[in-house]
Amino acid sequence: AKEPVRVLVTGAAGQIGYALVPMIARGVMLGPDQPVILHMLDIPPAAEALNGVKMELVDAAFPLLKGVVATTDVVEACSGVSVAVMVGGFPRKEGMERKDVMSKNVSIYKAQASALEKHAATNCKVLVVANPANTNALILKEFAPSIPEKNITCLTRLDHNRALGQVSERLNVQVSDVKNVIIWGNHSSTQYPDVNHASVKTPAGEKPVRTLVADDQWLHTDFITTVQQRGAAIIKARKFSSALSAASSACDHIRDWVLGTPEGTWVSMGVYSDGSYNVPAGLIYSFPVTCKNGEWSIVQGLSIDEFSRKKLDLTAQELSEEKALAYSCLS
Numbered sequence: 001a002k003e004p005v006r007v008l009v010t011g012a013a014g015q016i017g018y019a020l021v022p023m024i025a026r027g028v029m030l031g032p033d034q035p036v037i038l039h040m041l042d043i044p045p046a047a048e049a050l051n052g053v054k055m056e057l058v059d060a061a062f063p064l065l066k067g068v069v070a071t072t073d074v075v076e077a078c079s080g081v082s083v084a085v086m087v088g089g090f091p092r093k094e095g096m097e098r099k100d101v102m103s104k105n106v107s108i109y110k111a112q113a114s115a116l117e118k119h120a121a122t123n124c125k126v127l128v129v130a131n132p133a134n135t136n137a138l139i140l141k142e143f144a145p146s147i148p149e150k151n152i153t154c155l156t157r158l159d160h161n162r163a164l165g166q167v168s169e170r171l172n173v174q175v176s177d178v179k180n181v182i183i184w185g186n187h188s189s190t191q192y193p194d195v196n197h198a199s200v201k202t203p204a205g206e207k208p209v210r211t212l213v214a215d216d217q218w219l220h221t222d223f224i225t226t227v228q229q230r231g232a233a234i235i236k237a238r239k240f241s242s243a244l245s246a247a248s249s250a251c252d253h254i255r256d257w258v259l260g261t262p263e264g265t266w267v268s269m270g271v272y273s274d275g276s277y278n279v280p281a282g283l284i285y286s287f288p289v290t291c292k293n294g295e296w297s298i299v300q301g302l303s304i305d306e307f308s309r310k311k312l313d314l315t316a317q318e319l320s321e322e323k324a325l326a327y328s329c330l331s
């Protein structure tokens with residue numbers, strides 16, 4: 001039998017955490033034959049609720065779940081973990097300035113970076129979900145210099161999956177037959193959902209989404225804004241932000257990273273830019289990636305038309321500004 005893997009979830013008493021931990025315990029993230037020990041971290045005001053989640057995990061009698069650590073101590077939470085899903089963060093409350101929210105999150109991510117660096121397993125894979133996800137991940141990278149930068153990522157897979165969902169609804173095809181959409185850039189409203197290289201499996205072979213949709217107008221307008229604003233639409237409908245889809249996408253992100261992407265398929269991940277596609281190096285930016293042997297690599301050589309170029313640059317610009325703001329909070 002395999003040794004259990006320790007998986008950290010921060011903000012585990014929150015909405016996404018509540019949807020995420022049972023998925024991890026069921027093997028959705030690391031596979032149906034991989035035992036896990038869950039490490040759940042939250043802040044003291046949420047300690048009682050966190051303990052309730054622990055009780056439910058025990059009650060669910062998950063065969064793969066070999067232990068649960070529920071704690072408000074960041075060192076205990078980070079000790080020995082091989083996967084860290086960072087969901088905890090300071091939410092933007094009414095009347096708060098962007099800078100105030102950034103400042104709170106910078107200090108949270110700085111502290112958690114140090115704890116991960118000192119106490120996590122070597123080669124720990126980190127996924128940041130809490131917003132501003134890309135910039136939180138960047139701060140985490142800066143303050144955990146011994147963790148390889150390739151191991152620090154942020155979640156844009158939910159946006160990716162939303163784009164697959166929109167194409168599938170529009171064309172009335174199975175979502176599993178649609179592939180290779182791309183989310184470029186920031187997990188924010190400037191992200192660019194791109195279908196220029198996406199395809200659909202049909203009885204007559206693989207067809208480009210561009211050919212099947214035909215309506216460029218839709219692709220250039222409503223498709224993009226629907227994906228960008230889907231989070232807000234869900235808040236409006238549910239009165240709470242998306243949690244089950246965020247949790248499910250976080251599992252997709254880690255699963256594909258660890259177990260690999262299928263041949264011929266790529267996914268979107270927020271990763272440390274090496275300057276590919278003329279995106280400034282040193283930002284955490286969402287790119288199309290393939291994964292093999294536990295490592296991602298950016299898909300190279302895709303053609304970028306003029307419309308796309310502008311969108312790639314706009315979201316990079318926003319990320320550079322966020323980075324500057326984050327640094328100004330540090331000093």
Ligand code: NDP
Pocket residue numbers: 010011012013014015016017042043046087088089090091092108129130131133158231241242243246
């Ligand atoms: P959620 O579980 O709903 O969301 C957690 C974080 O994920 C938020 O930052 C949220 O950003 C972000 N997020 C990213 N993508 C999405 C998405 N697609 N849909 C929804 N959220 C997304 O928040 P809760 O308030 O329920 O839970 C947060 C937990 O974190 C609480 O248990 C709290 O105690 C804990 N916490 C921990 C802190 C720490 O570690 N120091 C500090 C503060 C809180 P957005 O807000 O922009 O939606």
